Amino acid sequence: MAHLRFKALDLANNRSKIKVESQGKISDYFASDVFGLKQMQELLSPDVFKKVKKAIDEGLKIDDDTADAVASAAKSWAISKGATHFTHWFQPLTGSTAEKHDTFFDAHAGIEKFKGTALVQQEPDASSFPNGGIRSTFEARGYTAWDPSSPMFIYGVTLCIPTVFVAYTGEALDNKAPLLKAVEAVDKAATQVCQLFDKKVTRVKASLGCEQEYFVIDKALFASRPDLVMAGRTVFGHNPARGQQLDDHYFGSIPPRIYDFMKDFETSALKLGIPVSTRHNEVAPSQFEVAPVFEDINVATDHNQLLMDVMSKVAERHRLKVLFHEKPFAGLNGSGKHNNWSLITNTGVNLFQPSSSARENLLFLTFLVTTIKAVHDNAELLRASIASAGNDHRLGANEAPPAIMSVFLGSQLNSVLDELEKNGNIKVEKGDNMYMKLGIDKIPPIILDNTDRNRTSPFAFTGNKFEFRAVGSTDNPATPMTILNAIVADQLNDFYSAVQKEMKKGTDKRLAIVGVLRKYIKDSKNVRFEGDGYSEEWVKEAKKRGLANVKDTPRALDAYLSEKSRKLFAKLNILNEIELEARNEIQWENYIMKVQIESRVMGDLVQNHIIPTAVAYQNKLIQNAKGLKEVGVNNKQVVSTIESISKHIEILHTEIENMTEERKRINKIEDTRKKAIAYCDDVKGKYFEKIRYSVDKLELVVDDEDWPLVKYREMLFLR
Incomplete structure (x- = not known):
């Protein structure tokens, strides 16, 4: 086999340059392959467009007549751009996307057709996808249903319609359906809490930005390694004399072949409306990162899955292979998918953004502390959400957070919480500045510049958002984001109930809020950690604090089926007993x-x-x-x-x-x-x-x- 190795090396070292044409200003072609609100407004009647926009904004069902109008407009637009087929694009529990293409052309009628019924629903084979026993082989029926909140797009010559995927009996068979339910739950819970502060808030959206890490190697070298082809990682391979120890790759000059590849896939991504904004070398040799700006969490999840597919296909043109495995090379940094998550009100307020206003800082602290409490109380479930065979190779290694879930805040925010916990019982006289006495007005207005980053923390506050760093590079972000939004929604509901209970006793609303926050700060203190998450000292300290350290996937998945988790999912109507057990079986x-x-x-x-x-x-x-x-x-x-x-x-x-x-x-x-x-x-x-x-x-x-x-x-x- 040595001759194959040297032939592959010869091919890799003598590749001709793939010419990448400049596309001009990004603003001229961004989202040009997307059937979004702009295209709908141009092609739909005002009344129909109004109905569609309201359905998207409020999560309402679209009626048959409106669906027919949208289908007709989408067909005309897609055909004008060269599309010949359409597909319901969905995310089954395989870890990748799926699609079945149907032609617009009706051979009997001799014309192109696309009805609202075809837009709204299709019927792929539900027994052929992982379903955990929900569907038997002879019970094949399952449905994909249009998700209007995520825009249609053209990929190649196919109009892709983002959808959910459910069984004939109603159970979710995909990653999108539970995410949409979790996002709805956090919207309702966060909105009612926000209205304690501002009645103008009528909706809260979860937003997400996914930093995608990956390796790139020559296609011939990939093909000559059976382990990479079959398993996605090298099961053998001695560390080279020079690896990443010189720290000379991180943020270094991007290699020419990779630079051309990056420009090419970024152009394709931007045409699909994926707002990629950052590219750079990562720590390990041949490791890189691409990151988009923040988007609505459902759209961001779809875009991340689509981006990975775009990157793989564009790499083929450049005779390259993208490796998304969490640990393709032993002894070198693995790859993650850092999920940057925040909550934004319909009034434009980022609920995790500190302010110069003490009143607004109480709102900020409410969501900060409630999120910390949610992570503390559901740490094992959060760990389960990022469990996979690939991520087991990465978690706890020198470049990745440990399997112990902890929260990093930075010294200043820690001091604020400690002061709030300590001073919460002070007497507040009429006319006193309660915020000053509690230290709330001392929060630096721009924590973004005052909060250090802790690369060893699995869940870190980074100024105006939380960064869930433990997510694996191949993971669909829908799974960890479903869990995170669900546990935060549940905690916000508990917070709201606790505040209402205190207010019914006659307690001033502000003091009731502070009282509940003080209890939460005390109860969740053990999950806050500012030190080196890689150290053995932290493993020992975490054990003393009672924090779980579940190092492997099979045992981590048990958290999904705990009595506490079952009640949580049932209460929020996200996953029922059958769906939970099926998903664990699949994993x-x-x-x-x-x-x-x-x-x-x-x-x-x-x-x-x-x-x-x-x-x-x-x-x-x-x-x-x-x-x-x-x-x-x-x-x-x-x-x-x-x-x-x-x-x-x-x-x-x-x-x-x-x-x-x-x-x-x-x-x-x-x-x-x-x-x-x-x-x-x-x-x-x-x-x-x-x-x-x-x-x-x-x-x-x-x-x-x-x-x-x-x-x-x-x-x-x-x-």
Whole structure:
């Protein structure tokens, strides 16, 4: 296989430049492939447009006549831009998007048609997607239903209609439906709390900005690594002499081929209305990041999923491969998807933005403290929301937050909360400045400049938003955002009830609010941490504080099925019992399959590539040793190398055989959870590192000309 390695290297090093034409000013083509409000206003009658906009703004159902009008306008617009087909674009529980294309052309009528019924609903096969037992193979019916709050767009020659995906029996089979329900819940809960301060607030929107990290390598190098092709990560590979230790890649000059690729995919993304705004090198060699500006959380989620697809397809044109796996290369930083989340009122107020006004700061503190309390009380559920086989390789490593959920605020905000907790019982006389006495008016007006960033915190306040840093790079942000919005909505409801209870006793509204906040600050204090989340000291300290440290996915997923979580989801009408259990079943199965695939890839590479190469090289050395001995030279180093190779070959034979037998035993386990835990502990835990160690040692010993796998140093320094 070594010849394939060198052929791939030759191709990678002699690529011709792909010309990327300038598209001019971004404002001239931004969202040009999107059927948004602007296009609707131009093509729909005023009455119809008014109905559509109201439905989008208020989450109302669109009637049949309006749907017909929208469908007709969307068809005309799409065909004028070269579209020939339409599809309901949805996000099943596979971790990627899905679509089934139908033509506009009606062969019987001889014309292009597109009715409101086709816009509103389609029927893909629900049994062929992961459903956790909700649908049997012979019960295939499922429906995709139009989501008007996320705009239609043209991708290639297809009009894509963002939709939810539900079973014939009504259960959600996708990531979007629960997110929409969670967003609705936080809207209602936040609005009623805001009205304690400002009656003009009638709606609160959750917003999101996703920082997407990724690696890029040459396509030929990718194709020559079976582990990357099959598992998305390198199961073997010794660290190169130079990795990221010089800190010379982060924010450095972008390599020319990558720069052209970035310009190309950004143009495609901008035409689709994805507001990408930032590009840069990340910490590890060949690692990069793209980030958009903030958007409505549902649209931002759709855009992130679409962006990943755009990046992959554009990379093909440049003979590149984008790696979204959380940890494609051992010993180097992995990739996350930092979810920057905030809440915005219809009056334009960011509820996480401190102010120069003490009254507004009480509103800010209300949402800050309530969010901290929500994270504290639901830390294990929040951890479960970012659980995956890929993220397990990253969480707790040197570049990623630990599996312990904690909140970072910065020293100034911590001091404000400590002062509020301490001074909350002070006596307030008539005419006193209550805000001054409580220290609320001392909050710096621009925390954005006064709050440091803590890269080791999984959930950090960064000035006017929270950054959920623990989300994995392949994750659909809908899942963690569903959980975050749900737990905050629930906590806001509890807060509102507690304040109302105090006010009924005759307590002044401001003092009632402060009283509840003081209790929340005290009750949630353990989740606040300002230090190094990577340190062993924090692991010990977190244990003392009673904070969970669930390091693997199979056990982390248990949080979804706790009695507390079940009540939360039922109360907010986000997921019912059947949906919860089905989703856990799907995630456990997904974990099993991923670890199983990785173990099989390991076995294939070791038995068919590594051991034959090592044996062949060992035989060369044996012949050399015999030749040296015949001329009277006793080369101890050659003998030592032969013995070392023999030792590692023996280890690999034994460990691969044992791992194969372990898989056979585990595959007989019927309980999905127990099977996932067994794969975690008895396959991944027992064998992966042992096998990798011996293979990586052989990589250092076997002649470079013979080694079959493209090495890290050859993949990671693409210019």
